[in-house]
Amino acid sequence: MSRIVVIGGGIAGLAGAALLARDGHEVELVEARSEVGGRVGSWEADGFRFDTGPSWYLMPEVFDHFFRLLGTTTDEQLRLVQLDPGYRVYAEGNPIPLDIAADVEETLARAERIEPGSAKRLRRYLARAGETYDMALRRFLYTTFRSLPRVFGPEVVRRTPRLIRLLLEPLGSLARRTVKDLRLRQVLGYPAVFLGSAPDLAPSMYSLMSHLDLVDGVRYPMGGFRGIIDRIEALALAEGVTVRTGSPVARILTSGGSAVGVELADGSTLSADVVVSAADLHHTETKLLAESERSYPESWWQHKVAGPSALLVLLGVRGEIPQLEHHTLLFAQAWEENFAAIFGDQPKVPEVPSLYVCKPSGIDPSVAPDGHENLFVLVPLPADPLLGSGGVGGDGDARIEALADRVIRQIAEWADIPDLESRIVVRRTIGPADFVADLNSWRGTALGPAHTLKQSAFFRAGNASKKVKNLLYAGGSTIPGIGLPMCLISAELLVKRLRHDTSTTPLPEPLESTGPRREADAAAVRPAGEAAGASSSAPSAEAGA
Structure with a gap:
């Protein structure tokens, strides 16, 4: 049994801590913020509860496998609802939306009507x-x-x-x-x-x-995506993990070329046989390690492609909005030009952006007061913190708030909601600079390094330091990549790394310890469906599923 310190309480850190503890290790997780969750954040105001991060539940088999590794099931932990339509598409200049049905054959039939022969x-x-x-x-x-x-x-x-x-x-x-x-x-x-x-x-x-x-x-998991974090945290606690919030890490301690613990910002230290960083990889490598210990120094990052940043707009709206589905995508005609603006050599905010709107209140009454709707709007932007920060009630940087005003008008026009702006009773914006301030995000990216050919699979940063022994990595910056399912898999890869397991398939279920198990605290596992925990102001962006 090893003593392991995990840096970062996002989904990868929590899931990794839970699996490592189940595998027989003594695990302590340290999180800089006042609560865990990372990019899977939430924010509450005036009876509204907003997810500020991932909002698409995809790859259900990955969640199913993860929960079974810990001796439980998705059904025991979450209450999922199938969305139908899965999402709605508004195309610029076309007032008739395209609904993507839960039944793929129905979707193909709709595609055939749009373009004969396409089905x-x-x-x-x-x-x-x-x-x-x-x-x-x-x-x-x-x-x-x-x-x-x-x-x-x-x-x-x-x-x-x-x-x-x-x-x-x-x-x-x-x-x-x-x-x-x-x-x-x-x-x-x-x-x-x-x-x-x-x-x-x-x-x-x-x-x-x-x-x-x-x-x-x-x-969609009823209660929102924050509930997923609550369940995984509860399972980690049940496996014996110690979770310490409000504990930012100042540096990773090394001796003789091996990680031996961490030093916290308050000067205290935690010893460890293995250190796992589930924090942003750029931050870990360039801020928490000495220059000679960096596998991925600043010069390495200068040649990498950052995923987009984002403007997030959280809106509490009076009255119903039937024009929007749970997931609604607004696609601009200048499709390729939008991406060229975001990823080009001279990045800029697209003139007419494509964007995404989530309306969970359509099926989940817990996220908005009666007679109101909850909207989460995401606008992809260049990864540039200089674009500014958001704020509450229009108090963000002028450029961010002006863009939010423009986006609200765009939604109102394209989806035919002429009075949308006048019905807004709660408003908060989150900009690229917020991702840096709150999540130590590289270049303000909302997601992590982009999945290009040279940044995918074995070309992506690995989950172990090349310079420091017993220093492992997890999360969207490393393999296998971005998104909640990928982060759950990255957590499992920590176990494989410590076991010297080079297989390519999931571990057998349930996970059987290779060392002595700590006594589980059964009381830490709350019944499925219990309300989500306290709100967070941590920003996050759509991360896939």
């Missing part, structure tokens, strides 16, 4: 997306990449020609080859944003994302 091509696209997703689960997601021969086994070798094309052809190009209608191309391409990327930057291997939303469907 057949989309059905083939989705079939291949499903095959790619299955292969990714078996070979590329649940691996530390310590043994490439195990990753590139016979199954992968047989598919080498197709795999090469999936890696070299951009997702946007594949979408254009599949359908001609701009709306349909946007439906196939927008999941790249979940990956902190753009359709023409992400490899077409990520077409697998369309299997998730179009075939598997979209779910």
Whole structure:
């Protein structure tokens, strides 16, 4: 049994702590903020409760597997609702929305009416997306990449020609080859944003994302995404993890080339046999380690592509808004130009942005007072903290608030809600500078390093330091990548790393300890469906699922 200190109480840190404790280690988690959650934040005001981070529940099998590792089930921990439609699309200049149904055949029928002949091509696209997703689960997601021969086994070798094309052809190009209608191309391409990327930057291997939303469907955990954090924290406590909030780490302590603990900002120290940082990787490497100990120094980051930052607008609105679904996407005609503005050599805010609106109050009465709606708006922006910070009631930086005003008018016009602005009773904005201040986010990115070809799979930063022994990493900055499911997998990879397990498939369920187990505190596990914990002001952005 080792003593392990985990830095960061986001979903990867909490999940990793829970699994490591179950595996027999003594685990203490330290979180800089006053409560855990990280990017999965929440904010409350005047009876409204807003998720400020991830809002798409995708890849349910990853959640199912994680909970079973800890001896429980998703059904015991969460109450999920299937969304139908999964989401709604408004296209600039077209007043008639396109609803993406829970039934994929209905969606294909709607696509056929828009573009005759498209249903057949989309059905083939989705079939291949499903095959790619299955292969990714078996070979590329649940691996530390310590043994490439195990990753590139016979199954992968047989598919080498197709795999090469999936890696070299951009997702946007594949979408254009599949359908001609701009709306349909946007439906196939927008999941790249979940990956902190753009359709023409992400490899077409990520077409697998369309299997998730179009075939598997979209779910919502009642009570909001903060409830997921509450359940994982409870499970971690039940496994014996010690959680210490309000404890920012000043540096990682080393001796003889190995991590031996952490020094907190108050000068106290915690000793450890293994240190896990689930904090932002750029912050960990450039702020918590000495220059000679950095596997990824500042010079390394200068050549990397940051995922987009975001403007988040949290709105409490009086009255109903039937024009918006639980998930609503507003796509601009200048689709490629939008992404070029965000990721180009001279980044700028798009003139007419594409954006996303979440309205959880349509099915979850706990997030808004009676007779009101809860709206979460996300506008992708360049990763540039100089764009400014947000505030409450219009008190943010002038540029951020002006953009929020423009976005509210855009939603009102495109979705035909002419009185939207006059019905707003609660308003908060969050800008790129907030991600830096509250989450130590590299360049103010809302998600992490973009999933480009050179920043995916074994090209992405690994989950172990190359310079410091017994220093491991977890979270969206490292393998396998961005999003709640990816962070749960990164937590499992910590166990694999310590076990020297080079397999490419999920660990057997439930997780059987390789060392002595600490006594679980059964009282720490609250019944599923219990209200979410205290609110947080921590900003976060849509992180995929």
